[in-house]
Amino acid sequence: MTRHYSAFNLLREGLRGHKGWGRAWRSPEPKSAYDIVIIGGGGHGLATAHYLVRNHGITNVAVLEKGWLGGGNTGRNTTVIRSNYFYPESAALYDMSVQLYEGLSRELNYNVMFSQRGMLVTAHSEPDMEMAARQLNAMRLNGVDAELLDADQVRRFEPALNFGPNMRFPIHGGILQKRAGTGRHDAVAWGFARSADAGGVDIIQNCEVNEFIVEAGRCVGVNTSKGEIRADAIGAAVAGHSSALMKKAGVELPINSYALQAFVSEPLKPVLNSVVLCPPFGTYVSQSDKGGLVIGGGLDRVPSYGQRGNMPVQEAVLSGLAEMMPSLSKVKLLRHWAGIVDVTPDSSPIIGPSGLDGLYLDCGWGTGGFKAIPVGGWLLAHLLATGKHHEISRPFDRNRFVSGYLIDEGAASGIAH
Amino acid sequence: MQIFTCPSCGARDEREFHFSGELGKVRPNTTGEVNEEEWATYLHTQGNELGAVREVWMHMTCAELFVMERDSVTMEVLSTTPLRKDVS
Numbered sequence: 390m391t392r393h394y395s396a397f398n399l400l401r402e403g404l405r406g407h408k409g410w411g412r413a414w415r416s417p418e419p420k421s422a423y424d425i426v427i428i429g430g431g432g433h434g435l436a437t438a439h440y441l442v443r444n445h446g447i448t449n450v451a452v453l454e455k456g457w458l459g460g461g462n463t464g465r466n467t468t469v470i471r472s473n474y475f476y477p478e479s480a481a482l483y484d485m486s487v488q489l490y491e492g493l494s495r496e497l498n499y500n501v502m503f504s505q506r507g508m509l510v511t512a513h514s515e516p517d518m519e520m521a522a523r524q525l526n527a528m529r530l531n532g533v534d535a536e537l538l539d540a541d542q543v544r545r546f547e548p549a550l551n552f553g554p555n556m557r558f559p560i561h562g563g564i565l566q567k568r569a570g571t572g573r574h575d576a577v578a579w580g581f582a583r584s585a586d587a588g589g590v591d592i593i594q595n596c597e598v599n600e601f602i603v604e605a606g607r608c609v610g611v612n613t614s615k616g617e618i619r620a621d622a623i624g625a626a627v628a629g630h631s632s633a634l635m636k637k638a639g640v641e642l643p644i645n646s647y648a649l650q651a652f653v654s655e656p657l658k659p660v661l662n663s664v665v666l667c668p669p670f671g672t673y674v675s676q677s678d679k680g681g682l683v684i685g686g687g688l689d690r691v692p693s694y695g696q697r698g699n700m701p702v703q704e705a706v707l708s709g710l711a712e713m714m715p716s717l718s719k720v721k722l723l724r725h726w727a728g729i730v731d732v733t734p735d736s737s738p739i740i741g742p743s744g745l746d747g748l749y750l751d752c753g754w755g756t757g758g759f760k761a762i763p764v765g766g767w768l769l770a771h772l773l774a775t776g777k778h779h780e781i782s783r784p785f786d787r788n789r790f791v792s793g794y795l796i797d798e799g800a801a802s803g804i805a806h
Numbered sequence: 807m808q809i810f811t812c813p814s815c816g817a818r819d820e821r822e823f824h825f826s827g828e829l830g831k832v833r834p835n836t837t838g839e840v841n842e843e844e845w846a847t848y849l850h851t852q853g854n855e856l857g858a859v860r861e862v863w864m865h866m867t868c869a870e871l872f873v874m875e876r877d878s879v880t881m882e883v884l885s886t887t888p889l890r891k892d893v894s
């Protein structure tokens with residue numbers, strides 16, 4: 390059975406009619422107890438399992454997923470990976486994630502297709518340019534790379550953008566983070582799953598967690614659609630369903646769940662070099678390797694668990710795109726969908742103890758947690774293994790909502806994702 | 807577009823409506839001492855229910871605030887009731 394992916398094995402299997410490839414991961418029945426149980430088989434849950442094995446040598450671990458791997462937001466997102474945040478706490482968090490992504494394909498022996506094509510955020514007035522300079526300086530002070538471009542440089546970098554005389558908000562320049570880019574959503578989930586499985590982790594799909602087992606004030610296990618499973622420590626990474634799940638543990642959260650939508654067009658010849666976000670239009674776009682435009686925008690205006698698209702946002706996002714790049718206005722859409730994202734008051738995640746002993750959280754990533762899959766997994770693994778915060782996760786403890794030490798990225802970066 | 811029903815104006819396009827918040831949050835009594843946890847709960851904790859929800863909405867074109875009951879999964883509107891008692 391061939392399990393390692395390499396040019397040599399590809400050649401060898403090619404000569405044998407590709408009959409010898411092993412399964413990427415097993416499908417075991419759950420045991421009655423584990424050292425650690427992780428709820429949610431999205432990127433964050435699977436990365437947690439991988440780092441429990443790799444960083445802490447803990448292998449008696451199960452990941453419980455109610456549907457299929459990556460079927461939540463991980464499989465529905467627009468895959469932008471970047472670290473152009475404002476506050477030092479966020480810069481440390483997201484830049485660690487970008488750095489982990491840079492080595493991820495090799496670490497997992499799985500091509501996650503991290504393409505560092507750059508991300509451009511345009512500025513549309515002189516005050517915008519001043520804010521862009523402020524953002525850039527903050528990023529550099531935090532040790533994150535970025536460049537300030539003037540209008541000519543933007544035009545040379547992304548010639549498809551609208552520089553026409555009738556543009557409502559003419560482009561004055563922009564910030565470019567060259568290390569930012571896009572990845573392959575499925576590959577990130579599958580790569581972490583395959584690596585965790587190889588390390589001994591049981592990945593159990595079609596296994597919904599329905600209740601928590603609490604003894605003497607401590608969470609000691611879960612009741613699932615596949616029976617009772619006990620564990621010394623339990624981590625939850627269920628994104629938009631965090632409030633619903635945590636209610637069963639008696640834990641209330643400062644989270645609203647919203648639908649976030651995305652769109653993919655018919656395939657086109659290359660028109661875009663990078664990921665481009667034009668804040669006044671609330672639209673961002675990149676082009677996938679297959680040629681489709683991957684288009685996203687802001688949240689729905691109404692809290693929702695309805696995992697599907699709707700017209701008001703479609704109208705706003707696509708009219709924004711037509712203003713950003715009028716040459717694309719006749720392009721046809723192929724697909725349109727939504728995922729349910731978990732939004733906190735300060736647009737920063739919640740990582741840390743849940744409030745119920747033995748139960749830990751990695752949630753609240755809202756519209757921007759794909760880029761944070763490696764770091765989220767790293768930090769939740771640290772919490773589950775040691776019972777203590779990593780220095781990077783400590784500021785993101787839920788106690789910040791009581792102390793008032795919010796990390797208000799939504800307002801500071803002016804970026805939805 | 808989805809159609810919502812304003813208690814004063816009747817059936818209208820969803821884009822005319824603004825979601826204001828969950829129904830039933832009570833502001834802590836500030837004539838007494840309010841501790842940090844109470845404030846934090848009031849400011850930040852959300853019911854965020856899956857299924858039937860009761861919320862305060864505004865119809866922006868007439869500025870009427872009202873209670874909307876809806877299903878947060880199917881988006882079906884179950885009822886809309888004015889917050890004022892004297893609306894005819």
Ligand SMILES: Cc1cc2nc3c(=O)[nH]c(=O)nc-3n(C[C@H](O)[C@H](O)[C@H](O)COP(=O)(O)OP(=O)(O)OC[C@H]3O[C@@H](n4cnc5c(N)ncnc54)[C@H](O)[C@@H]3O)c2cc1C
Binds near residue numbers: 429431432465470628
């Ligand atoms: C349209 C869209 C675009 C986005 N674009 C970007 C982007 O460009 N860049 C970026 O960084 N982020 C983006 N995001 C956000 C990103 O997708 C998420 O933050 C990230 O994928 C969250 O990963 P996760 O593993 O925590 O959650 P998920 O991938 O949602 O996984 C959670 C899993 O938990 C499972 N689950 C839930 N309840 C239970 C239960 N009771 N028992 C067992 N399992 C359960 C679910 O089935 C699900 O598979 C976007 C999101 C959307 C919806």
Ligand SMILES: [Zn+2]
Binds near residue numbers: 812813814815816
């Ligand atoms: Zn009205």
